[in-house]
Amino acid sequence: MNKEWQPRLVAFFCNWCTYTAADLAGVSRLKYAPNVRVIRVMCSGRVDPQFILDALAKGADGVLVGGCHPGDCHYVEGNYKMLRRYHLLKRMLKDMGIEEQRVRLEWISAAEGHKVRQVVNEMTEQLRALGPLGLPQKFEEWDREVERLAADVHAREAADAAAACAGRTSAEEVTHA
């Protein structure tokens, strides 16, 4: 079995266009990268930026949002809402140190099965080139700072207690005070 790292791509596809296009890609027997995990939402306008951040924080290397072409939204305005959020979210993510190619918005109509294949393949290759984002591992690494301290505190308190028992004042008494 190939144990090599594989990019993980989370995709939010709207029920009316892009998810249908992914179905079409399936019945048309188009092959595309198996790295994508598709989540169906009723509209790209339902994609809260919190979903995207959460996907990344839980280990996704990239997030793809697919919606109807402008003017085609089943709910009239939803895809425009996503488009506006996308622009500000991208700027915010850049300031937080996340590469631009990791989050992408695409308009894919129900007839564009081939575009699902093309976008998923493209993005998978881009993510492979970028390497893992690895946020869960990063959070763990950051928190080791605190675990180390907890161990330090216990060690110092034990030493202080021992010093107190021996009836002498610790040389480093109230070092924090």
Place this chain on the structure above:
Amino acid sequence: MPKPKVAFYWCASCGGCEETVVDLAEDILGVVEKVDIVLWPVAMDFKYKDVEAMEDGSIFATLINGAIRTSEQEHLAQLLRRKSRYLIAYGACAQMGGIPALANQFPREQVLRFNYEEAPSVDNPSKTRPQTVVEDNGRRPRLPAFRNVVRTLDQVVDVDYFIPGCPPTPNLTKAAFDALLSGNLPPKGSVIAPDVALCHECPRKASKPTDVAFTQFTRPHLTLADPGKCFLAQGLVCMGPATRSGCQAACINGNMPCTGCFGPTSRVRDHGAKMLSSLSANVAARDEQGIRQILDGIPDPVGTFYRYGMARSILRRRVDLGVNGNGH
């Protein structure tokens, strides 16, 4: 029966939260009458060893304000956690990181370099920086270690309740004390404040349009805000829709938009992302260029939407920063 013991402690904070306790004014007498204050560094002379000598769990409630960045703060948070029955994160910094957590956008080295070398008010030609241990004529004075990451209190120790605000209002503080002392407490982990958005109690609520449709954004220092009209209707970023109420719209009444110090309601995980979502979805333009142009009116999305909530946000920190040595 002995009076319940109460402790106050401050970590990475400005002192404003301590002010609020004093701002209880004559109500503080009612509090002092009912409790015994055993630690309050800003106002009273108790030593850490006095706390260390106490039995575990013997302090009834400890209110800690400020974010956690140094080893001393972590140490005291752990000590006070052990000694206290209820540990309360008091104020925006302890709850969400607050203003100090904006430093989570920068490497530790950059913070130290600016503060000890580059800041205009610094005169330090030898580029001396604080050390955790130095040798001084046989003495070995020590300073706390400065961490790479700014944290909320509950990222370091278990926290029972949160009192929001920058600073929390005297009313909320009093209500929290009343709840604690009467034993009429909400479930553990609750934020002791109303769980609805600020717009709910905003005096300008009636002037909030159903469809905001931003055509441009402006900023408080660039415009003279109409004191009777919803800030959003004036193109000013007001965090009210995504922020918990309970401040009695203090900033709004001072003709300043909400900057979000009370944090989100319980239904929202990431305060900044939610506000970003609400605000940008309401931009009027439909074409990419128009959208970009309007959103350019928000020059610093991170500082605007995560002004108080960076450490508590989903990402917590600029993700390409490390934790080794100088944060690279």
